[in-house]
Amino acid sequence: MEFEAMSCDELSAYLRSVPGVYALLNEPVELDIAEVGDGNLNFVYFASNTKAPEKSVVVKQAPPFLRLVGKTWPLTRHRMEREVAALRRFGALCPQHVPRVYHADNELFLMVMQRLSSHRILRQGLMDGIVYPKLAGHLSTYLAHTLFFGSDLYLAPDVKKQAVSAAINSELCKITEDLVFTYPFEDHPSNVYSAAFPRAEIERIWKSPALRVAVGEMKWSFMSDAQTLLHGDLHTGSIMVNQDETYVIDPEFAFYGPMGFDIGAVLANLLLAYFSRDWHDREARANGGLPYRDWLLEQATQIWNGFADQFIALWREHESRRKSYFIGDDRGGACVDAFRARFMQRLFADSLGFAGCKMIRRIVGMAKVVDVTSIADEALRATVEVRALRCAQRLLVERHAIADIGEVVAVAREIQATRYA
């Protein structure tokens, strides 16, 4: 049977028939339904009590195709189950940063969730040059909790292995495997290049053994390293913010993968925001004296450092409570901290590698970021794109040599200061 999106009347009747949702919406006689329409994958609606519009929920339904492309790109609707399971898991770990799921319907592949009406998409806020004073702290907390508690550092090994199995998400992983790790490095018909983007830059990337080796290693890691339950698509469009709160939404790409993939997504999108400031700062807004582009790099620094501190703290606390270490007893007292330091160093390198892949796919691949596509000046856009690519390449190739996040910031500044013909 052909899929048909629900009409507003159908959706309204449905929502009123679900007791929990009906109560939550204050027993509405009538509902206002508005399709949000910006979902890449799904149909998304706001449903509000007509008489009490503050009583409102989000409804998300997965059609049997990729909504952005249409029926020619089929996708199983079971992705909705993955998303619901991930929201519930992340919500249990980090309730202050994950929207609540009120209701999930496994037959309609539909869920009803918390509406974040006073929040906006972070990417839009960054484009507008808004400072979010709590953002870095919140994202550090979210990353530390979700990445730590899904891993073998915390879970019993059998529980973790079952979680790996339960989180298999082949179809959406395939999208990432293709669109992030493969197609951008080929002359693939799905790639899109901006008008003034120099073709020589693409050729350079395609033909650089050091870069291609690094990307291949990140792809292999993405496909094999079942380290923890990831969000799987943690760009700044999957984050909703206001001055006080931060929520991470849309984990339909959730699966067991390498921790650095989520961290890298955040770093990549901050760097893309950074390089695009030449356009968005063109009217030279003042932001309390501190140039906004510096604030963006400062967020990258604070997010990594805050994440690392909290991750280590959760790890220490857990092992101290359990009175045993992942590596076994430490009679000399120097081994456990040495292992943690190495672990974080490798995770940092992984994060930079994935950040590089994520930046490249946004420049030469199919799916773009509006930070860059909104640059109306074609030449400037091309410059921003080349800078982003150069930065990505250095992160990938030098990821094991870059000592800390401060060096990443230095690389970004250096590239920003360079003129590319």
Added chain:
Amino acid sequence: MEFEAMSCDELSAYLRSVPGVYALLNEPVELDIAEVGDGNLNFVYFASNTKAPEKSVVVKQAPPFLRLVGKTWPLTRHRMEREVAALRRFGALCPQHVPRVYHADNELFLMVMQRLSSHRILRQGLMDGIVYPKLAGHLSTYLAHTLFFGSDLYLAPDVKKQAVSAAINSELCKITEDLVFTYPFEDHPSNVYSAAFPRAEIERIWKSPALRVAVGEMKWSFMSDAQTLLHGDLHTGSIMVNQDETYVIDPEFAFYGPMGFDIGAVLANLLLAYFSRDWHDREARANGGLPYRDWLLEQATQIWNGFADQFIALWREHESRRKSYFIGDDRGGACVDAFRARFMQRLFADSLGFAGCKMIRRIVGMAKVVDVTSIADEALRATVEVRALRCAQRLLVERHAIADIGEVVAVAREIQATRYA
């Protein structure tokens, strides 16, 4: 209900009731049943037609406990399903090196398989100083085929992810996680030290941050890197040989893990055999002029090099047939080979790291190898053990710096030539 091993009469009646087995044994009126009794985990029997003893099969049944220890160490019987599935999968990939499964009974947790009557356990053959001219070629082939065809380099991504899920083997992995990667590095009650083994050596290992970091990294990789379907316990006691043939048996530890774990197991056991030659060569057997210990190192060299050549050949052949590369198109022509070289270099380092862990657990952990435990001279045994530990430590700590298998051989020879007080 308490588990009771089958009586010979019960087993005989059972085997005659299975049509395929009955036919294979040439419709026996009577069967001779002999318990082999050397299984660590399972009950193992030979069942032969009394009138035609060459018509014979192996029967393996999993009791709900670890047989070596007894009912105090319970284990689910479902491990037999893992073993049957792995034998069938490896048998499909490499029929010449994997015994055939004739019958599997998922209610009795029992299987009937090919009897290898003219073969012996490789470990015993090595102790006796037997040269197996085809061994290295066979093991290279087995490793290349089983490791390659289970991985994302070959399988479609969704098929591989389902295979990861189907191969979850938490209980037996837990044994490895504890007995290989954790307990040997603790003052654990399950550890066993030989009479003359110097305690200072153990303390040295426990308190070496570089070593403990390396072992921690290998444990993390073992638990997270779902690269391919592994045998999971590929020591020289899991290999049966004669002058012409080589079979790999007992894959009950099979699961999706890091490729280097199987390769490392083979290398570790060859090195343990090497260091124990001081005892087994004490009567100075001649082996066609070439000292046997050199032959052992030569096998390590040939197995790694042969594996690497065949693995790369399978990979090239597959990508050439499919007309696409794991890393995407290679317009410059230099990237695909660069990626393969890096991949093999990392796999080599992993293999050395796992070999080191496997050597250490055989010296200080619970489960020993008879190559070493059969050394009646306590002082000599301790020397052999210290050498094995020193070698293991260097493999672990220097694994990223050791360029090739030739360097491993040099390290082994250097340690063999050193006197340890």
